[in-house]
Amino acid sequence: MSWHASVLTLFPEMFPGPLGQSLAGRALRDGRWSIDSLDIRSFATDRHRTVDDTPFGGGAGMVMRPDVLDAALAAALAAGADRPAVYLTPRGRRLDQAMVRDFVAGPGLILLCGRYEGVDERVIEARGLQEVSIGDYVLSGGEPAAMVLLDACVRLLPGVMGAAESGVEESFSSGLLEYPHYTRPAEWQGRAVPPVLLSGHHAEVARWRQAEAERITRERRPDLWAQYTSHAAAPGAMDGRPAAA
Ligand code: 6GU
Numbered sequence: 001m002s003w004h005a006s007v008l009t010l011f012p013e014m015f016p017g018p019l020g021q022s023l024a025g026r027a028l029r030d031g032r033w034s035i036d037s038l039d040i041r042s043f044a045t046d047r048h049r050t051v052d053d054t055p056f057g058g059g060a061g062m063v064m065r066p067d068v069l070d071a072a073l074a075a076a077l078a079a080g081a082d083r084p085a086v087y088l089t090p091r092g093r094r095l096d097q098a099m100v101r102d103f104v105a106g107p108g109l110i111l112l113c114g115r116y117e118g119v120d121e122r123v124i125e126a127r128g129l130q131e132v133s134i135g136d137y138v139l140s141g142g143e144p145a146a147m148v149l150l151d152a153c154v155r156l157l158p159g160v161m162g163a164a165e166s167g168v169e170e171s172f173s174s175g176l177l178e179y180p181h182y183t184r185p186a187e188w189q190g191r192a193v194p195p196v197l198l199s200g201h202h203a204e205v206a207r208w209r210q211a212e213a214e215r216i217t218r219e220r221r222p223d224l225w226a227q228y229t230s231h232a233a234a235p236g237a238m239d240g241r242p243a244a245a
Contacts, residue, residue, distance in 0.1 A: 003033040004108035006076040012037035014143050027160040043071040061117030069123045076110045085110040085129050088142030092131030100152045113142030175228045177217045179209040
C-alpha cells in the first residue's frame with residue numbers, strides 16, 4: 001500500500017489541484033502516493049445538507065457541526081484507520097520539517113480542512129485530531145494549508161526525488177539556510193559570479209558555501225542561527241532536527 005491522503009473538505013474539487021502537477025503529480029501518476037477528497041457536505045443528514053450552525057454563547061460566524069464532521073472522519077478512517085487525523089488550523093502547532101518527516105514515515109494522513117470560524121471543539125477531542133498550522137497568518141480555509149503539507153510530505157517519499165534534490169534536503173537538515181547559486185553566463189549585466197566558484201578547488205568552494213550559508217542564516221533568521229550555534233559544538237548534531245527550508 002502506498003502513502004495515502006484523505007482530504008475532508010467542502011471543496012473536494014480543489015484536489016489534487018497543484019499537487020497533480022510537477023514532481024508531486026508525476027509521483028501521483030506513478031502510484032507512489034494517492035489522494036481522495038471527501039465532500040463534508042455529503043455527510044449532512046438534513047434536507048438542506050447543513051454542515052454548520054451559529055456558535056453557542058453568541059458571536060460572529062458559523063461553527064462546523066461535530067456530528068457531520070465525525071461521520072466524515074469515520075468514512076475516511078474506514079479507508080485506513082492507522083493514519084493520523086490532522087485538523088489544519090492557525091491555532092495548531094506550527095509545521096516544520098521534523099513533523100513532515102514523521103508524517104512521511106507513516107501510512108499517510110487524514111486532513112480536515114475547516115471553513116467558517118472553526119469546528120466544534122468536541123470532535124477535535126473525541127477523534128484526537130492533531131492541530132497543525134502552516135504559519136502565523138490567517139487563510140480563509142484549510143485547503144491551501146493541506147496542499148502545503150502534502151507537497152512537503154510527497155517530495156520526501158521514496159523514489160519521488162532524484163539524487164540532486166535529495167542532496168538539497170540534506171543541506172536543509174544542517175539547520176542553515178541555503179547558500180547562493182549561480183550558473184552561466186559567468187558575467188551578467190556587469191555582475192560577476194564569485195571567482196571561487198570558477199576556481200575548481202572543491203574544498204574552497206565547500207568552505208565558501210558554508211560561510212555564505214552561515215552569513216545568510218545569521219542575517220535573516222536569528223532564531224535559526226541561535227539554534228544552530230547552540231548545537232555547533234558537536235558536528236552533525238543538527239541531523240534530523242527542524243530544517244530551515
Ligand atoms: Cl492550517 N488554516 C488556516 N485557515 N489558516 C492558516 C493555517 C491553517 N495555517 C496558517 N494559517
